[in-house]
Amino acid sequence: MGHRKTLEDSSEARERLENEAIIWLTTVRNNGQPQTSPVWFLIEGDGLLIYSLPDTARVANIDANPKVSLNLDGNGQGGGIVTLEGRAHIDLDYPDADRIPAYVEKYRSFMVRNGWTPEVFAARYSTPIRISLTRSRAW
Numbered sequence: 001m002g003h004r005k006t007l008e009d010s011s012e013a014r015e016r017l018e019n020e021a022i023i024w025l026t027t028v029r030n031n032g033q034p035q036t037s038p039v040w041f042l043i044e045g046d047g048l049l050i051y052s053l054p055d056t057a058r059v060a061n062i063d064a065n066p067k068v069s070l071n072l073d074g075n076g077q078g079g080g081i082v083t084l085e086g087r088a089h090i091d092l093d094y095p096d097a098d099r100i101p102a103y104v105e106k107y108r109s110f111m112v113r114n115g116w117t118p119e120v121f122a123a124r125y126s127t128p129i130r131i132s133l134t135r136s137r138a139w
Contacts, residue, residue, distance in 0.1 A: 013082045013138035016072055017043045021110065025050065026069045027061035027088070035061060040110070041070075042103045047086070047132045051097045051125040059127055062088045068131060085135040094128035097121055 017023075026036045037058055042049045048070070052059055062068065066089060072082040097103050098118035104111075111121045 013136070014043075016080075016082055017048075020072050021107070022073070023048070024071050024073075025058060026071075027058045028065050028067070029057065029061055030064055040107050042100070042106060044130075047130060048084075049094075049100070049103065050129040050131070051103075051122070052127040052129055053125055054127045056127075059090060059129070062090060062129060070131070079139065082138045083136070084131075084133055086131040086133040088129050088131045091128045091130045094130065096123075097125060097128075 021040065022038045023041045024036050025039045025041075026034050028034050035057055037056075039050050039052070039058075066087045068086055068088045070084040070086070072080075074080045098121065104118045107121075108118070111118060114121075116124070
């Protein structure tokens with residue numbers, strides 16, 4: 001394994017966070033079982049923004065325990081690893097996804113492929129999850 005760095009030390013990791021379509025979000029169920037889900041995300045400053053269907057286990061898990069971890073797919077050769085830890089917050093006062101131009105731009109083709117307009121996506125995935133990052137590693 002290569003030398004581990006923080007996001008601040010790794011422009012490659014930061015670039016991947018800006019460009020990758022999927023990140024794996026891990027939350028923890030009430031019984032202690034971790035649950036990992038692939039999600040769309042947007043990097044915002046020092047945190048991440050995710051929109052979720054409202055009635056998912058991940059939303060209930062975050063309500064019960066805001067500690068989360070996230071990771072990007074590696075390069076298949078033991079490198080290209082980016083892992084993050086943070087505190088998630090369900091922010092129902094945050095604007096809907098269709099009102100975030102950077103989010104719509106990043107995922108427009110994915111929305112179209114699923115037969116959604118940005119407004120339809122925002123109505124379905126109506127639960128904003130904002131994550132404040134507390135730790136990052138990349139190698």
